[in-house]
Amino acid sequence: MDRYLLIVSTACFLVAIAHTILEMRGGIFRPMQFNFFAVGIGFIFQTAFLSIRGGALGRCPITNLFEVIIFVAWSIALFYMVVGPAYRLSLMGAFTAPLVVLLQLFALLAPIDKPHRGRLPANSWLEFHASISLVAYGAFALACIAGVMYLVQERQLKTHQLHSIFYHLPPLTELFAAITRLLWWGFVLYTLGLVSGFFVGEPLPWIQILCASGVWFLYGLILQGRYLHWFAPKRVAALCIIGFSAALTLLWGITFTAQTHTP
Amino acid sequence: MNLFCVGLSHHKTEVEAREYFAGHVESDRALRNCGCNEALVLSTCNRVEVYAAAESVVPTEQIVRCLARAHTIEVDGHLGAFYRYEAGDCVRHLFRVASGLDSMVVGETEILGQAKKAYEAARTTGAASRYLHRLFQRAFRVAKQVRTHTEITRGAVSVGSVAVDLAQKIFGELRNCKALVLGAGEMSERTARALVSRGVADLRVSNRSPERAEAVALAVNGRAVAFDQWLEQCGEIDILITSTSSEVPLLSQEKLAPVLRKRIDRPLFIIDIAVPRDVATDVNALDGVYLYDIDSLQSIAEQSLAMRREQIAAAEEIISQHAAEFDQMIARGLNCPEKTPDRPAIGKNSLRTSEL
Numbered sequence: 228m229d230r231y232l233l234i235v236s237t238a239c240f241l242v243a244i245a246h247t248i249l250e251m252r253g254g255i256f257r258p259m260q261f262n263f264f265a266v267g268i269g270f271i272f273q274t275a276f277l278s279i280r281g282g283a284l285g286r287c288p289i290t291n292l293f294e295v296i297i298f299v300a301w302s303i304a305l306f307y308m309v310v311g312p313a314y315r316l317s318l319m320g321a322f323t324a325p326l327v328v329l330l331q332l333f334a335l336l337a338p339i340d341k342p343h344r345g346r347l348p349a350n351s352w353l354e355f356h357a358s359i360s361l362v363a364y365g366a367f368a369l370a371c372i373a374g375v376m377y378l379v380q381e382r383q384l385k386t387h388q389l390h391s392i393f394y395h396l397p398p399l400t401e402l403f404a405a406i407t408r409l410l411w412w413g414f415v416l417y418t419l420g421l422v423s424g425f426f427v428g429e430p431l432p433w434i435q436i437l438c439a440s441g442v443w444f445l446y447g448l449i450l451q452g453r454y455l456h457w458f459a460p461k462r463v464a465a466l467c468i469i470g471f472s473a474a475l476t477l478l479w480g481i482t483f484t485a486q487t488h489t490p
Numbered sequence: 491m492n493l494f495c496v497g498l499s500h501h502k503t504e505v506e507a508r509e510y511f512a513g514h515v516e517s518d519r520a521l522r523n524c525g526c527n528e529a530l531v532l533s534t535c536n537r538v539e540v541y542a543a544a545e546s547v548v549p550t551e552q553i554v555r556c557l558a559r560a561h562t563i564e565v566d567g568h569l570g571a572f573y574r575y576e577a578g579d580c581v582r583h584l585f586r587v588a589s590g591l592d593s594m595v596v597g598e599t600e601i602l603g604q605a606k607k608a609y610e611a612a613r614t615t616g617a618a619s620r621y622l623h624r625l626f627q628r629a630f631r632v633a634k635q636v637r638t639h640t641e642i643t644r645g646a647v648s649v650g651s652v653a654v655d656l657a658q659k660i661f662g663e664l665r666n667c668k669a670l671v672l673g674a675g676e677m678s679e680r681t682a683r684a685l686v687s688r689g690v691a692d693l694r695v696s697n698r699s700p701e702r703a704e705a706v707a708l709a710v711n712g713r714a715v716a717f718d719q720w721l722e723q724c725g726e727i728d729i730l731i732t733s734t735s736s737e738v739p740l741l742s743q744e745k746l747a748p749v750l751r752k753r754i755d756r757p758l759f760i761i762d763i764a765v766p767r768d769v770a771t772d773v774n775a776l777d778g779v780y781l782y783d784i785d786s787l788q789s790i791a792e793q794s795l796a797m798r799r800e801q802i803a804a805a806e807e808i809i810s811q812h813a814a815e816f817d818q819m820i821a822r823g824l825n826c827p828e829k830t831p832d833r834p835a836i837g838k839n840s841l842r843t844s845e846l
Contacts (some may be wrong), residue, residue, distance in 0.1 A: 384660065385774065387786045387791065394644060398662035399757060456754040459777035 229255040229283075230335070232276040237331045239269030243324040262320030269327070277301055285356040287359060292482045293340035298358070299478070300330040304366025310369060310409065322372045352426045360420030360439070364412030364478065367446065367471050373406045374467035377479065381461055403460045406467060407453060413444050438477040445470050491621055492546075493820070495580040496553040496572055497539030500594050502569045502835070510568065511538050511557040518617045520556035520593070524548055528622045530612040532587075536594050536605045541584060545622035550574050573668045577820070582813040584625060589632040590642065591805055597798040602633045625710040625816070632812045639808065640801040645794025649677075649787045651792070654684045657729055660759050660780060667726040668692040672701075672720050673734030674706040675762050681731050682710045694727070696720040697736070724749045730760045732768035742770040750776060761787070 235398050243265035266432045276297065280288035288294045307323045334340070380396045396402070421443055424431060452458040458466065498508060513531040521529035521542065527544040540553050550572055554565050575583045583592070588605050592599045609626040612618035618626070637643050646652040661667050669690050671682045673695040682693060693712030696719070697703035703714040713721055724730060724746060734740060741760075750758065754777070762769040762783045774781035782790075 380659075384656070384780045387782065387790065389645075389790055391641070391644075391797070393659070396659075399657065399660045401662045403755070453755070459754050460757075461777055 228280045229276050230340075232272045232279070233331060233335060236269045236272030236276065237328055237335065239265050239272065240324040240328045240331070243320055244271070244328060247321045247324070258321035259436055262402055263392075266304055266307055266320045266324060266327075269324075270301070270308055270467065273297065273301045273304060287358050289354075289357050291339065291341055292479065293334050293337075293403035294484045295361065296330050296334040296339075298361045299364045299368070300327045300334075302362045303330075303368040304365075305362070306365045306369045306409070306412075310366075310405070310412075322375055323369070325395065326368060327370060350427060350429075352423055352428060356420050356423040356427060359416055359423065363413045363420055364474065366409050366416060367467075370406050370413060370467045371471035371474070373402055373409060374464035377402045377406065377464035378461065378468075399460075403463070406460075406464060410446060410450055410453070410467070414443075414450055417443055417446065435481050438481050442474045442477050445473060491543050491819075493541075493543050493577055493580050493621060493625065494548075495539055495541050495575045496550050497532075497537060498568075498571050498573070499537035499592065501592075502573075505535070506569055507568060507742050508536075508538055510559060510563050510694055511554060512559060513538060513557050516555050518612070518615055521553065522617070524556060526553075526554040528612075528617065528619045529545075530608055530618050530622050530626070532608045533604055534601065536601075537587070537592075539587070541580070541622060541625065543619075556664045571719050571756070575587055578813060578817045581625065581816050581820075582809060582832045584629045585809040585813055586806075587630045588629040589636040589805055589809065590633070591636075591802060591809070595647050596795065597644075597647075598630065598801065599637065602630070605633075606630065612771070624819070628812060628816055632809060635812075636805045636808050640804045642798050642801045642805050644801075645790070646795055647791050647795050647798070649763070649784065649791060650681050650684045652787045652790045653681050653731075653782065654688050655687065656782065656790075657779070658761055661728060664689040667690060667729055667780050668694070668715060669729040670694045670696060670715070670720065670723050671706065671710075671712070671728045672722065672732040672740070672768065673764065675733040675735075678733035679706055679710065681761060681763065682706075682712070685729065685731075686710055686712075689730070694723060696723070696799045719743060721749065722786055724758065728756065728759065730758065732762050733764045734768050736764070736768055737766060739766075739770040740768045741773060743772045746779070747776060750778065754778065763787075776798065 243262045246265065248259055277288050280294065284290060303323060304327060307320065376396055377399065380393060380399055380402065383393045384399070397405070421439055424436075426438065448456050449458075449463060449470055452466075453463050498511065500508075512533045517531050518529060521531075521540065525546060525548045526542040526544045528544075532539045532541065538557060540557065542548065542553070551559045551565065551569060554569060554572055558565055586592045588602055590599060593601055603662055605626070607743055610617060610621070612622065646655040657664060657667070665688050666683065667685075669682065669685055669692070671678050671693065674695060682695075686693060693707075693710055694715045695703045695707040695710070695712050696715040696717050697706070698717050700714065700716070703717075705711075707714040721741075724741075732740065744775055757778045757780060760769055760773065760779065762781065765781050765784060769781055769783075771781070771783075
């Protein structure tokens with residue numbers, strides 16, 4: 228039953244994408260309000276799914292790869308809802324929706340929703356550690372999306388080929404400021420998640436610690452490079468995309484090892 | 491009651507002819523004396539038009555005589571330049587004019603302000619009453635709808651405004667931006683003025699002739715900078731406008747790259763309006779530097795204009811629907827309540843559905 232909620236949620240995000248494509252084909256691109264509402268409704272269904280699943284499990288629903296992916300997708304939509312309109316980046320909806328759809332379709336189609344044998348022991352530190360780290364992933368994902376927007380606009384400005392989408396993107400410097408803010412949000416939340424991992428009370432596999440530290444180090448390096456002027460804004464934007472791709476791969480590794488180590 | 495419009499515009503007449511018939515203080519009274527119950531003169535640099543409501547037919551010649559600024563003007567010789575639209579055609583024409591579809595630069599919005607001003611003036615003097623009130627109020631709504639639901643006003647269509655728009659796309663608010671004008675030509679001064687009008691407060695001017703730099707700086711409320719310091723200034727500024735008469739490029743990648751190291755996270759927007767160009771094209775390859783010369787600015791202006799033209803069909807559809815409704819309303823009599831949906835039911839791709 229809860230999977231139907233997820234299907235409806237995915238359909239909402241698909242509507243946002245279809246709307247954007249139609250607008251672009253018509254030579255008009257102004258998806259702000261529509262996309263905001265489509266993503267908003269999709270987010271409500273995501274939340275409903277996570278609530279039902281959490282209620283059934285009696286804990287935060289991040290017990291297998293399927294739930295982890297949905298939780299990340301939910302975090303992305305959450306950051307979009309909170310951060311997007313505040314920084315006048317509503318156009319992010321056009322870029323957020325495809326990423327969420329990709330994650331949710333993979334989660335729905337791949338045979339990864341394997342229930343745990345028996346009831347998992349409740350550990351509030353472990354739940355806090357895992358959930359806060361995944362919310363941080365939402366911020367990194369949005370930084371990645373803002374990075375894509377930055378590169379799209381930068382490319383058009385460099386080549387002097389201004390398409391309809393150009394006129395609806397936020398100014399370059401504002402986008403870069405948003406990327407920096409999102410990186411900070413993600414980095415602080417991820418640090419909290421990492422530190423709370425030491426209070427879990429049970430030994431974590433060394434590969435998990437290594438992967439988590441790798442993600443933390445990567446984003447620390449991007450922020451360091453941004454403030455010490457090692458990287459130009461264009462490179463920071465590109466690194467946000469590379470960083471999130473790497474973080475997603477490592478997340479898969481962490482979840483996989485967590486599943487194989489859970490009794 | 492007959493609604494009609496008599497006028498001439500940039501399409502068929504030179505500015506001299508439009509000047510002869512631009513109307514005068516007595517035009518309103520003269521129009522009423524010749525049989526118009528209501529009359530409004532819309533006079534702009536591109537058109538002179540009379541919108542009127544009359545119980546009987548008022549000949550074009552009489553209307554033209556009311557507009558002539560002097561008795562000595564040979565009216566008969568100019569009659570052929572005037573157009574006349576009756577009833578539905580008049581309504582449609584006004585809707586097109588107010589929406590900027592009949593303008594020299596398609597989609598310009600200044601005409602709407604001018605039409606509002608003309609209407610206000612006529613309303614104050616009592617020259618515009620029931621019919622023209624309904625007609626113009628509807629025209630303003632149509633223009634607003636066209637502007638909101640199509641891309642007809644999208645993009646800048648002049649070199650100066652393209653440059654300023656691009657600056658805003660790079661920096662957002664221009665209040666905190668610093669700009670340097672290198673070379674004190676007329677075009678760079680105009681662009682600098684446009685930047686100041688959009689909020690740039692720190693404007694510097696550098697020229698081989700210090701006196702000329704001072705004069706331009708004074709004119710644009712900026713400050714003069716010695717010509718041998720302009721390259722150093724590139725480390726501080728956000729926008730560089732160049733228009734010197736130098737035969738060789740003044741700025742190259744080798745010269746600019748060391749200066750940029752100090753400002754790696756701040757973009758530099760260079761507007762090179764000099765011919766021959768002041769900035770070598772390879773400068774555009776530097777990270778964070780956006781170089782636009784006169785041709786690229788012109789090309790963007792043309793792209794915008796082409797984009798606006800593509801939207802004409804969508805705008806015409808909105809206008810047609812409103813014009814048809816207005817015709818029906820006139821046929822039923824003005825006392826019938828208006829049935830004017832905010833959203834006209836028109837074809838796909840013609841409206842911004844997200845806005846509705």
